[in-house]
Amino acid sequence: MQGMRFKLIAAADPDMFQDRLNRFVESLPPDALIVDIKFSTSTSGAQTMYAALVHYKSVEEWKD
Numbered sequence: 001m002q003g004m005r006f007k008l009i010a011a012a013d014p015d016m017f018q019d020r021l022n023r024f025v026e027s028l029p030p031d032a033l034i035v036d037i038k039f040s041t042s043t044s045g046a047q048t049m050y051a052a053l054v055h056y057k058s059v060e061e062w063k064d
Contacts, residue, residue, distance in 0.1 A: 009052045
């Protein structure tokens with residue numbers, strides 16, 4: 001499973017979480033393919049934690 005990668009992104013603030021996720025996706029190289037994204041939330045007291053596990057891999061460039 002060469003080229004398989006994972007990135008865990010988490011934040012307590014939903015806007016910060018969205019910003020972190022967007023910045024990560026935008027930073028991926030053109031030869032990266034997002035395979036799956038799993039989202040999760042957890043609550044402790046009054047605070048909610050947002051998390052995403054991004055599964056991505058490098059792929060070969062398409063050639064005509």
